Amino acid sequence: MKQIEIRKPDDFHIHLRQGDLLGMTVHHCSSVFARAIVMPNTIPPIDSPESLEDYRRQISGIDPAFRPLMTFKLLKGMSSENIRLLKKAGAVAGKLYPAGSTTNSADGITHWKEIVELLKVMEEEGLVLSVHGEDPSVFSLDREKAYIPEILEICEEFPQLKVVFEHLSSAEGISTVETGPDNLAGTITVHHLLLTLDDLIGGSLNSHNFCKPVLKGPKDREAIQSVVLEGNRKFFFGSDSAPHSALKKSKGAAGSYTAPVTLPLLAEFFESSNRLELLENFTSRFGAEFYGLPLNEEKIVMEKERWTVPERYGEVIPFFASKEINWKVKKMSFRSDI
Amino acid sequence: MKQIEIRKPDDFHIHLRQGDLLGMTVHHCSSVFARAIVMPNTIPPIDSPESLEDYRRQISGIDPAFRPLMTFKLLKGMSSENIRLLKKAGAVAGKLYPAGSTTNSADGITHWKEIVELLKVMEEEGLVLSVHGEDPSVFSLDREKAYIPEILEICEEFPQLKVVFEHLSSAEGISTVETGPDNLAGTITVHHLLLTLDDLIGGSLNSHNFCKPVLKGPKDREAIQSVVLEGNRKFFFGSDSAPHSALKKSKGAAGSYTAPVTLPLLAEFFESSNRLELLENFTSRFGAEFYGLPLNEEKIVMEKERWTVPERYGEVIPFFASKEINWKVKKMSFRSDI
Numbered sequence: 001m002k003q004i005e006i007r008k009p010d011d012f013h014i015h016l017r018q019g020d021l022l023g024m025t026v027h028h029c030s031s032v033f034a035r036a037i038v039m040p041n042t043i044p045p046i047d048s049p050e051s052l053e054d055y056r057r058q059i060s061g062i063d064p065a066f067r068p069l070m071t072f073k074l075l076k077g078m079s080s081e082n083i084r085l086l087k088k089a090g091a092v093a094g095k096l097y098p099a100g101s102t103t104n105s106a107d108g109i110t111h112w113k114e115i116v117e118l119l120k121v122m123e124e125e126g127l128v129l130s131v132h133g134e135d136p137s138v139f140s141l142d143r144e145k146a147y148i149p150e151i152l153e154i155c156e157e158f159p160q161l162k163v164v165f166e167h168l169s170s171a172e173g174i175s176t177v178e179t180g181p182d183n184l185a186g187t188i189t190v191h192h193l194l195l196t197l198d199d200l201i202g203g204s205l206n207s208h209n210f211c212k213p214v215l216k217g218p219k220d221r222e223a224i225q226s227v228v229l230e231g232n233r234k235f236f237f238g239s240d241s242a243p244h245s246a247l248k249k250s251k252g253a254a255g256s257y258t259a260p261v262t263l264p265l266l267a268e269f270f271e272s273s274n275r276l277e278l279l280e281n282f283t284s285r286f287g288a289e290f291y292g293l294p295l296n297e298e299k300i301v302m303e304k305e306r307w308t309v310p311e312r313y314g315e316v317i318p319f320f321a322s323k324e325i326n327w328k329v330k331k332m333s334f335r336s337d338i
Numbered sequence: 339m340k341q342i343e344i345r346k347p348d349d350f351h352i353h354l355r356q357g358d359l360l361g362m363t364v365h366h367c368s369s370v371f372a373r374a375i376v377m378p379n380t381i382p383p384i385d386s387p388e389s390l391e392d393y394r395r396q397i398s399g400i401d402p403a404f405r406p407l408m409t410f411k412l413l414k415g416m417s418s419e420n421i422r423l424l425k426k427a428g429a430v431a432g433k434l435y436p437a438g439s440t441t442n443s444a445d446g447i448t449h450w451k452e453i454v455e456l457l458k459v460m461e462e463e464g465l466v467l468s469v470h471g472e473d474p475s476v477f478s479l480d481r482e483k484a485y486i487p488e489i490l491e492i493c494e495e496f497p498q499l500k501v502v503f504e505h506l507s508s509a510e511g512i513s514t515v516e517t518g519p520d521n522l523a524g525t526i527t528v529h530h531l532l533l534t535l536d537d538l539i540g541g542s543l544n545s546h547n548f549c550k551p552v553l554k555g556p557k558d559r560e561a562i563q564s565v566v567l568e569g570n571r572k573f574f575f576g577s578d579s580a581p582h583s584a585l586k587k588s589k590g591a592a593g594s595y596t597a598p599v600t601l602p603l604l605a606e607f608f609e610s611s612n613r614l615e616l617l618e619n620f621t622s623r624f625g626a627e628f629y630g631l632p633l634n635e636e637k638i639v640m641e642k643e644r645w646t647v648p649e650r651y652g653e654v655i656p657f658f659a660s661k662e663i664n665w666k667v668k669k670m671s672f673r674s675d676i
Contacts, residue, residue: 139555140540200539201552202478204590210543217477250588252542 002304003330004276008296009263009283011036013130013166013187013238015255016059016068018042021243024313026059028259029241030066032329034296037069037130037238040095041104045073048082049089056090069291071095071130075107076114083121092291093128093164094118098147100136102212103242103254112154119154123161128291129154130164133173134213141197144213145172155181162290167192167240169213171223177234178227185290187238188224190262191319193269196221208317211242212254229270231278236287237266245315258319261309265320267302267327301330340642341668342614346634347601347621349374351468351504351525351576353593354397354406356380359581362651364397366597367579368404370667372634375407375468375576378433379442383411386420387427394428407629409433409468413445414452421459430629431466431502432456436485438474440550441580441592450492457492461499466629467492468502471511472551479535482551483510493519500628505530505578507551509561515572516565523628525576526562528600529657531607534559546655549580550592567608569616574625575604583653596657599647603658605640605665639668 014036016025029036038059040046046055052070059068069092083094096115097108109115122129133151134143155163165177165186177186189211197215200206209215227235239262242255258265263283270279288295307328309320352374354363367374376397378384384393390408397406407430421432434453435446447453460467471489472481493501503515503524515524527549535553538544547553565573577600580593596603601621608617626633645666647658 139534140536141555196477198478201548205543205545205548205592206590207543207545210539214539217479252544254543 003301005299005301006280007284008034008298008300010034010287011239012236012287013037013240015039015242017243022058023062025243026062026066030063032263034298035067035069037071037093040071040073043104047073047075049085052086052089052091074109074115074118078118080117080121083118084125087125087127091127093130094122095130097132098134098136101132101134112150119158119161123158128162128164130166133165140214141216144170148172148176155184159183166238167213168224169216169220171220174223174227185234188228188235189238189240190258190265191256193224193228207249208256208319210254211256228282229273229275231281233286237283243316246317256319257316260318261320261325263329264325264327268325302327303330341639343637343639344618345622346372346636346638348372348625349577350574350625351375351578353377353580355581360396361400363581363597364400364404368401370601372636373405373407375409375431378409378411381442385411385413387423390424390427390429412447412453412456416456418455418459421456422463425463425465429465431468432460433468435470436472436474439470439472450488457496457499461496466500466502468504471503478552479554482508486510486514493522497521504576505551506562507554507558509558512561512565523572526566526573527576527578528596528603529594531562531566545587546594548592549594566620567611567613569619571624575621581654584655594657595654598656599658599663601667602663602665606663640665641668
């Protein structure tokens, strides 16, 4: 049976949610990923050292070996001192949500100049700025493109601030990161890598492929696949795995629960393009390097073995539910000291 | 209270469905519209004089005063003689569904040359060709545009054949009809006139606005509104009202049940554009003139009175459910001889 061993990967963008869901989301994430950038758009949001520490405690209580990379949500009226304290509490990144752009973002930022002082402190403190790069005031398919000037202004205004253009979905977004300044990188999800808008609306309506930013067209997917298959180090993996209950999905919630299937699907994608050797850099190197984190020492083994994704995990219908995938994660070899 | 009286309208594109649904769909349609072009994509399809006559009998059994304009579905392998017999049985139009383009179209036509002999007979017999103008082999948002060459080839090959480009959704489709040959016209639905793709995927996912062709962007809607507000006689009303049970919608079926709200929404639209005087031509003249049918003699009165659309009609959640509309149909004045 075909096998590959790769450095244990990180997920540079995940929603672990809260409450009852947390046990499952941490388990699915930590059984494959050593670390993950944990998004702060909980209710209430992670916006203080106390809430950050409490959230981290909850996560670590589920799997002490997992290393959550904590983030906070940038809010209008936040103090510079708060940013410094968040950094001391272990925050790795701060997240900028344009107001109204996605789940739990009504309290977001209308324009980056509202938080210019906070960005300055983040730059000084070496915190990464993670951006949901969409302007929700324009037509849905143009939202990412419309946000590009704002991203570039931030990069120029704060040349030492590392900025991540999250979950890239458009050819224009890809090209902006590709040709943009050195302090700009981008994450790529498995659903934007594999699907187009047709997988949502092209046949029957498939709400399980509904996410923000919405899936785009074939040229956009081609641009995404192209930089990934070139092994461009400015682009790295962030799943944006975002579970909702089947009930919430039926009411139109945006997000796909990709965590349990994302690494197998990536292996399948790279293999089908005859570039399986690029998987490790995409999932286990480029992100850590951009964030300035040490590479993981653990390894995981993946094997080519067909399996069927469960129809549901508890209340949540996963991405690729009931479909077959050709790769699976075989076992993890943990370091002996953790 | 503001009132207007207009010639009783026709709906030049409706799905009345079958079985249990038929009572409701005929009632909602016939209480407002004198006539309607009844789409033939039932199961099995309307494809013979017998099935056409049977379907018409069922419809007339529900409301004898209603005048259904019967159509048939063009199928590969149909005989020319069958077309002539369908005409004798009272068919007004034949419908061309590209294979795979929408609900119950798997048995459709791959290319018009497959049915060149049938189109010739339709031209001779004075039957109208109604076309679901989408090429399902391309990206969903480009499907209407991709079908344009085929529509224009048909119009050129059969200059006496009247061709209707149904439920126009794109700027390119609009411009094709606007600048195209005299034997080409187009229908416009209330949902394509009022909404964009954002009403489906821009906020939460709204499956009740999911239809084929899928809603397009702001420039497309602007093009649609523009020809309607110019009173261009090549464009007339066809609702494409297409009910599905709430259960089927939850499984992704395409179609909006607009019949109960469509005329009030049109009155609202024309009034908001200060062109209320154009409503009558759009709903009650241009379509009949293109089809070569006499204008209706009955009148209906509409009045400006706010009402709330019911949450559901039986198993079906209507378009604009639970929302308020400013216009309603007051009463119908029927001819005394029917």
